Amino acid sequence: MSEITQKLSVKEKIGYSLGDLAANLVFQTLVTWISYYYLNIYGLKSEHASLLTLVVGLVAAFGFNPVMGAIADRTKSRWGKFRPWILWTAVPLGVVALLAFRTPSFAYQGKVIYAVITYALLLMLYAANNLPYSALSGVITGDMKERNSMSAYRFVAVMFAQFFVQVFMYNFIIKAGGGTDVESMKVGISKVMTVLAIIGTIMLIICFLTTKERVIPKPEQKSSLKEDLADLFKNRPWVIMLIVTTVVFITLALKGGSYVYYFENYVDKGELSAFLAPFKKFLPTFENDTSLGLGVFNGGGILVGLVGIMLSQTFANKYGKRNVFMVSLFISTLFIIFFYFIPQKSIGLIFGAQILHGFFYGISTPILWTMIADVADFSEWKNNRRATAIIFSAMMVGLKAGLSIGSSLVSWILGKYHYVANSTNGQTDTAINGTKMLISIYPAITFLIAVALLFFYEIDKKKEMQIENDLKLRRAD
Template sequence: MTTCTEVVTSSDSYKDIMPRTTKINYGIGDFGNNIIWHTMGIWLAYFYTDVYGLSASHVAVMYLMLRIFDAITDPLVGLLVDRTRTKHGSCRPFILYGTIPLAITFIMLFYTPDLGETGKLVYAYVSFSLLTLAYTLVNVPFSAMAGFLTRDSDERTMLQSFRFGLGMLASVFVSYSTLSLVGLFGQGNDQQGFFYTAVVFALLIVGCLYYCFFTVKEVYPAPALKNDEKMGLKDLIGSIKEAFNNQQLVILFLGNILFFIILTLKATPTVYYVKEVLIDAEHMMTTFITWGTVGATLGAALSGLMWTRFDKVRAYKILMFVCGVLTAIPYWLPGDAFSSILILGTVVSFLSLSMVPLIWSMLSDVVDYQVTLTGKNMSGLFFALFLFTLKVGLGVGGALALWIMGETGYVANIAQQTPEVVESINFISTLLPGILFIVAGMIMMFYTLDKEKRAEIKLKLYGE
């Protein structure tokens, strides 16, 4: 197998082209990460309300509270990555030692203890908090590792395209298999079914992340720490302030907080949307979810091929507005227009997930831009802050959806919801995310690291 190191040390290293095997192996790691992300995005809210037995309002508050916890842990882990120098590199040690705790806490998340309402709520907070911490310890360095694999902006886009293309295959797998596995393991007991399904998923998570660890090496090691960089946690606030002096990071940060809120806002009520808004479509649940994830997978996988021939920044901005319009249209369609809604949803999934590799590629560009401003490589902290935007999306998007449903009177496991509940589910699944897409697109109009600017940065840093 050809390794990254062999390519970079060859005489033609200036092209900085990674072998395809490296991109695939990195993507396999994200297959494991995305099993967690997609299971939480699609099934966790439904599990908590209709299987575990919590109220939608309680779940909404929990989602928000745990994002406050993330606000502390994400930058801490990012700072730790920036201060780590080992024989395995700066990022890979976290994957090595964090994968098993991540798998265990994922299993804990879908265990239903034999406790009263208060005890179950406490257990949900504890297990969700532990998973959040473990996910941070693995995913922040995993994401930051991309910046240590190549310095070429287009190659970064291709790398992220492979990453999210293979990662989204996990979404297809989770979408297609979850209900079948729950039925197989539970035999009518959904609590038992979800638990053993989580065990199977956890084994896959471990296999994928360890495969990535052993097959992907950090090609460009972080430079030795200077004396003034060997700092403790007391300097974290100063580092964050320095990061946010980078205006392009702030714009990317704000735009993508909204972007990830949108994705979660659309994903969280999917099960409820099929059950309550679409007419006689509950038996098509797996089909509806799977088609969306197939579209998303193709979008992520083809992103590099579609958008590297153009300026990825311009493409990203246009896609925001297009997705906004297409997302909102189903709000006005009748509930029996299943085929039309399915097609529109699949197209939006394709386009919106084709943007995700562009986002992470742009973040690596902003890291380089920061080096030109301050002389410091703050990759770990930047990716930690950016992963925080993703988790804010999971928290705020999920909490907002569940809060609206709870306030309008959603009750789990009843034959028919009120018209107000059905309307609220339709609104948070279509019109609201459509509006937010437009707002995010307007914010990103102020992002200026276009193709010409990126070429200037690369020339200044690497003389290429």
């Protein structure tokens, strides 16, 4: 491989990070709002919403992502393999994101069909955009410290997107629609998604213009799709990271999609109002205590998560990615479990647990994707062939499968606990207990599975350095 300078400018790191900021305006909306949208705004039955997000998501994950990875790895253009896909999908992704959150005036069956089509298109375009974008991190530089630094920039941008979606979006939907009734919420979410689609499209174009592919495979490293797939399944770190990615995103979809139900149905409204009194002076534009409470709760976790992200690179460089990822994920899980035992009137404990969870999870956030880039290096080191996108496509399968399973579980579990959407009589104790389980015990199980799997991941600090040095020598030939 040609070896030109592997150092990245601040401009390029910021430009690259804007790609994930744009994509996460879509992704974080899916994680946080898709179940609530389909149940409480769009008007689907819980079993239909659950089946839709599960089946469409899994078909898109397993049917489209591997194909997209193979196509991206074999793309040839004057812009490289992966960058052109960021440009080509920028506008279509924005348009379909807008359409997916519009509620047509169809009969119920027509609405189900419309939801299936728009959700499938959204997931496919997201893969066609974000898979090459993620793979770009494996070829933008071969320097692992530069990758860690770039990943930190990237996930600061992710956290900004997450901050907006989880802190302000609920309130903006209410404001844009003019109320909290179903019809107003339909108007509100459509207006908000229009703005996000425009902003996201612009950011993706900037990402394309400011980045460059530096790790270029030599012609003799060309491989067939059959060889690429064979390499994957012989690559144990890849298999482990595929499962880890899946269960991590099951967790994110479970708890992220359940917080709004937790605040609407479990948290004591009187105690919450008293706790929020100081915040109302600085955030007077929130429409009600539930939207303000949800915003402050999510915002606190995200802000301390940014601190964790900023410390992540230092810890990873010193102790190795695997060890830091495993420890920080485990500690963050302890605070998820703690949520189940917090009384509904103990607002300070609720917010404190979220802050501590957010900090430790923030440390792990950028490491996941740099570990996947390391898996691509491991494959090249072991097989003398590089297939970056197909490795990342497998991780995107995990991401999509996790999102689909987690979002489906939110709707399905709520149905099993007899939750009634838009109920005027309140929820039963059973349904309220279900909302507690959805943000505590259930997501903790999948996080702990990820921690256990990481014990078998062989790319530790010592092997990271060996792989990097060996590949530098090969590429210099």
